[in-house]
Amino acid sequence: MPFSPPAVVCDMCILHPFEQLGSPMPIPSRPTVDFHRRLRKDEVFDRLFQAILDGTLQPGERIRDVELQEWLGVSRTPIRLAIDRLVEMNLIESRPNRFTRVSPAAPGRIPELLQVMCAFWELATRLTIETLDETSALECRELLAEAARACREHDGSRAEEAVEHMRRAMFFFSEHSDNELLRVLVVRIGAALRFQMSLQGDSMDKLLLESVFERLDEAVEARDSAAAGEAIRHVQSTGRRLCGVTA
Amino acid sequence: MSPVPGAAPSARTRELLSDGARRSLLVAILNGTLVAGERLHDDELIQWLGVSRTPIRTALERLAEVGLVEMAPNRFTRVAVPTRSSLLETLQLYAALHAWVAEAVVPGLGDDDLAELHRCFGRVTELAAQQGEHAWSRADLALVDEAVSFFAHRTGNPLLLDLLFEIRVRLAFSFSSLRAFGDGAELTALAEALLAAADRRDGRVVADVLRERFSWRIVRVGGSG
Numbered sequence: 001m002p003f004s005p006p007a008v009v010c011d012m013c014i015l016h017p018f019e020q021l022g023s024p025m026p027i028p029s030r031p032t033v034d035f036h037r038r039l040r041k042d043e044v045f046d047r048l049f050q051a052i053l054d055g056t057l058q059p060g061e062r063i064r065d066v067e068l069q070e071w072l073g074v075s076r077t078p079i080r081l082a083i084d085r086l087v088e089m090n091l092i093e094s095r096p097n098r099f100t101r102v103s104p105a106a107p108g109r110i111p112e113l114l115q116v117m118c119a120f121w122e123l124a125t126r127l128t129i130e131t132l133d134e135t136s137a138l139e140c141r142e143l144l145a146e147a148a149r150a151c152r153e154h155d156g157s158r159a160e161e162a163v164e165h166m167r168r169a170m171f172f173f174s175e176h177s178d179n180e181l182l183r184v185l186v187v188r189i190g191a192a193l194r195f196q197m198s199l200q201g202d203s204m205d206k207l208l209l210e211s212v213f214e215r216l217d218e219a220v221e222a223r224d225s226a227a228a229g230e231a232i233r234h235v236q237s238t239g240r241r242l243c244g245v246t247a
Numbered sequence: 248m249s250p251v252p253g254a255a256p257s258a259r260t261r262e263l264l265s266d267g268a269r270r271s272l273l274v275a276i277l278n279g280t281l282v283a284g285e286r287l288h289d290d291e292l293i294q295w296l297g298v299s300r301t302p303i304r305t306a307l308e309r310l311a312e313v314g315l316v317e318m319a320p321n322r323f324t325r326v327a328v329p330t331r332s333s334l335l336e337t338l339q340l341y342a343a344l345h346a347w348v349a350e351a352v353v354p355g356l357g358d359d360d361l362a363e364l365h366r367c368f369g370r371v372t373e374l375a376a377q378q379g380e381h382a383w384s385r386a387d388l389a390l391v392d393e394a395v396s397f398f399a400h401r402t403g404n405p406l407l408l409d410l411l412f413e414i415r416v417r418l419a420f421s422f423s424s425l426r427a428f429g430d431g432a433e434l435t436a437l438a439e440a441l442l443a444a445a446d447r448r449d450g451r452v453v454a455d456v457l458r459e460r461f462s463w464r465i466v467r468v469g470g471s472g
């Protein structure tokens with residue numbers, strides 16, 4: 001496995017990587033004594049996560065514990081824990097007694113993932129839209145506007161960025177809901193969807209996606225959760241075209 | 248903690264080891280071998296599950312993520328303690344998923360399917376009629392879940408089914424810990440409204456019924472027995 005230390009990933013890894021690397025892990029309150037131990041395994045997770053999403057680690061590429069340990073300078077345990085979380089997110093697959101590898105592209109999974117995510121988004125928007133305060137609503141609308149812009153201006157080189165903007169916009173709702181289980185599941189299954197969609201690249205229907213974000217923006221402006229629900233139904237019904245799944 | 252039969256380790260890779268550990272823990276939590284709030288000590292777990300610390304930690308973290316285990320760093324790890332509010336949270340998610348897929352599935356239901364749906368919810372109505380104030384058994388919850396899951400089973404979405412399995416586990420654990428049960432009158436009303444809408448092939452109304460009625464209204468805790 002060609003493992004030259006990826007400078008890009010290293011640059012992005014500063015002590016509080018959560019925001020920057022865009023993986024919205026809930027930051028629990030923990031006593032400082034445990035700070036470093038917690039951070040190491042989360043840092044390992046963040047770096048692997050990012051490496052998979054930005055293509056540093058390619059779909060299907062083999063993953064070997066020992067090489068990761070050398071690359072990241074950590075022991076086996078944080079590697080194992082990070083890999084396991086990524087397996088759960090379907091970003092890594094692990095065949096017992098055989099290999100561990102980055103998940104390959106599996107466009108067939110996109111409609112399955114999308115159906116589940118749409119159910120989550122419907123719940124999340126229903127729980128939050130009507131009770132958003134001014135500041136949060138503004139923040140939400142900015143994220144939605146950025147997502148719409150990213151779709152419009154996406155030049156097809158790498159879907160990663162556009163998908164990242166979309167992720168932030170959609171995650172806003174679940175993050176602002178009271179439902180902890182919803183938050184956890186949106187992160188987990190959202191990661192799998194994001195990964196597969198970023199591999200679809202240019203085949204995503206950007207105009208359609210842009211219109212979804214515009215509709216959500218209107219729904220937030222009007223504090224209308226029913227309208228948000230309709231926008232999400234539209235995502236569901238145009239799902240295949242939206243994500244460029246031809247299979 | 249008592250050992251769970253069938254958890255014997257063998258020469259497997261680390262991936263299987265943590266999966267096996269997780270499964271054993273899950274079974275033990277579900278069948279009451281481990282109870283809500285029970286402390287989980289590393290050494291005891293290592294001895295019981297026959298694997299080392301790392302796969303155990305992995306298994307515990309996964310269970311913690313879905314709220315079956317609580318890990319307080321440098322303090323204890325324990326089986327989660329479901330609360331009424333955590334139960335309602337799970338129910339809300341459960342309802343949202345089933346409602347979403349029902350909306351898609353209902354319009355296409357054939358007559359045979361519809362008859363089957365009536366049978367499933369007929370059983371729910373029977374349960375509701377006998378329903379006093381006693382805590383539901385796992386069989387009772389399974390009966391209601393079977394009816395509600397009618398639509399999910401017709402989506403052909405394996406990811407959805409895996410996820411629902413996990414949620415069902417959490418629900419079952421919460422129900423048994425809290426001695427929860429469903430309100431008889433609410434259940435009956437739900438079944439009636441749902442079947443009426445399904446007869447009209449109105450997916451939207453079926454979904455709305457599920458979303459609205461699987462809430463605090465339908466669940467009661469602290470049942471007898």
